[in-house]
Amino acid sequence: MSDLKPLLKQAAKPFLFLLTFIFICAFLAHYLTGDETLLEYARNNPELAYGTQTDPVGTQNPGIPSASGNNLPEEDLTRSVDTPLSETTPVSSTGKNTDASSVSESDTPVTPDSSGAYTDTKGSILDASVSTSAGSTSDAAAYAGETDTMEQHPDRFIYEEGFYYEPLTESVKERITGISYPESGCTVPYEDLNYVGLKYIDFNGQEQTGELICNKAVAKDMVEIFHELYRNDYRLESVRLIDEYNGDDTASMAENNTSCFNYRVVDGTTSLSKHAYGLAIDVNPYYNPYVVFHRNADGSDYISPPGSEIYADRSQNFAYKIDENDLCYRLFTEHGFTWGGNWNSTKDYQHFQKTLE
Numbered sequence: 215m216s217d218l219k220p221l222l223k224q225a226a227k228p229f230l231f232l233l234t235f236i237f238i239c240a241f242l243a244h245y246l247t248g249d250e251t252l253l254e255y256a257r258n259n260p261e262l263a264y265g266t267q268t269d270p271v272g273t274q275n276p277g278i279p280s281a282s283g284n285n286l287p288e289e290d291l292t293r294s295v296d297t298p299l300s301e302t303t304p305v306s307s308t309g310k311n312t313d314a315s316s317v318s319e320s321d322t323p324v325t326p327d328s329s330g331a332y333t334d335t336k337g338s339i340l341d342a343s344v345s346t347s348a349g350s351t352s353d354a355a356a357y358a359g360e361t362d363t364m365e366q367h368p369d370r371f372i373y374e375e376g377f378y379y380e381p382l383t384e385s386v387k388e389r390i391t392g393i394s395y396p397e398s399g400c401t402v403p404y405e406d407l408n409y410v411g412l413k414y415i416d417f418n419g420q421e422q423t424g425e426l427i428c429n430k431a432v433a434k435d436m437v438e439i440f441h442e443l444y445r446n447d448y449r450l451e452s453v454r455l456i457d458e459y460n461g462d463d464t465a466s467m468a469e470n471n472t473s474c475f476n477y478r479v480v481d482g483t484t485s486l487s488k489h490a491y492g493l494a495i496d497v498n499p500y501y502n503p504y505v506v507f508h509r510n511a512d513g514s515d516y517i518s519p520p521g522s523e524i525y526a527d528r529s530q531n532f533a534y535k536i537d538e539n540d541l542c543y544r545l546f547t548e549h550g551f552t553w554g555g556n557w558n559s560t561k562d563y564q565h566f567q568k569t570l571e
Contacts, residue, residue: 365383365384365385365386366380366383367380367381367382367383367409369381371433371434373434373437373438373441374437374441376411376412376413376423377411377412377413377437377440377441377444378410378411378437379408379409379410379411379430379433379434379436379437380408380409381404381405381407381408381409381430382404382407382408382409382427383409386409386427387404389455389457390427390455390457390475393456393457393460393461394427394455394456394457394461394475394476394477395475395477396477400477401486402477402490402491402492405430406429406430406491406492407427407428407429407430407475407492408427408428408429408430408433408492409425409426409427410425410426410427410428410433410436410437410440410474411423411424411425412424412425412426412436412437412440412441412444412453413440413444414440414443414444414448414450414453415444415447415448415449415450416449416450416451416452417449417451419447419449422453424440424450424452424453424454424472425453425454425455426453426455426472426473426474426475426495427455427474427475427492428474428475428492428493428495429475429491429492429493429570430492431493431568431570432492432493432549432568435549435550435551435568436474436495438549439542439545439546439549440453442541442545443541443542443545446541448541448542449498449533449534450472450497450498451469451470451471451472451498451500451534452469452470452471452472453471453472453473454466454471454473455473455475456471456473456474456475456476458471459471461476461478463476463478464518464519464520466496466499467496467499467500467503467504467518467519467522467564468500468519468520468521469500470498470499470500470501471499472495472496472497472498472499473495473496474489474492474494474495474496475489475490475491475492476489476490477489477490478490488567488568493567493568493569493570494565494566494567494568495565495566495567496562496564496565497536497542497564497566498534498536498564499519499522499564500519500521500522500525501522501525501532501533501534501535501536502525502534502535502536502555502563502564503517503518503519503522503523503525503526503563503564504517504518504519504554504560504561504562504563504564504565505517505526505560505561505562505563506559506560507559507560507561526561528555528563536553536555536563536564537555538555543555546566547566549568550568551566551567551568552566552567552568552569553565553566554566554567
């Protein structure tokens, strides 16, 4: 036994040194990271945490912003997921391409009546008496609570838990009348529209409640598509009615809000947009802007919403980018929608629309 004591003492020295080294490293790591957990670090450093991960459709891991596998932008292309767009982007009261003189060949127009209720800008609501101020500032919890307790229509169709569509209830009609739905002169009857309730994953990886109004002919498409996006952890920053922004398309885009129905005309014309019929939807519009080539007086491209110009360069790799490899693109086109990113005279990367037979 006496022979073992020197050996034990000798072995204890490197062990104590190693233990001391571990404690020092742990202390330095704790001090330098400012008590961040791995999840907090990922949220605060998305360009490092999410920048290179890709997964096949249906197997995407939490924390990856898009099922397309697109990398996040470099530092100068990144807007923090914790920074509201309203703090970084000026909001105009006009809509996409305010001054455009031509109509996209894909956005088939229909001339409205002569009531005089329409404006001639794409993003303006059709009842000129309604103000176009910025969107609601109510918090997400209050918004979710409002949608969860709304009146339920007896003809509601439930696709999956949290995903349903139904004819417009009286309470929904009250919410939209005079904003996205003009009080007079509207050629689209309430009966042609459906309310869609859905769930989605926001930019912070949190489950949220969203809502759309669309044409009843595409309501089933909407719940199927958005359920698949939700199931694949596809990130959407906001899915709220355009009425939360007083019908102002640019204000909605500047907040990166995904929206569908808005009774308005195609920019620069007196012809109804597909949005006026609830047959078009704009998805993550801030990262997928509306572009008219060489439209400005100096020959530069017109890009909307303001502040999204850097995302008009589609050769860049960044999160939330819709292209032909993106899950959102694949789902909408599989359901018979066409994509504004394939247009010729303009590019509307956020826009999907469907033409009825």
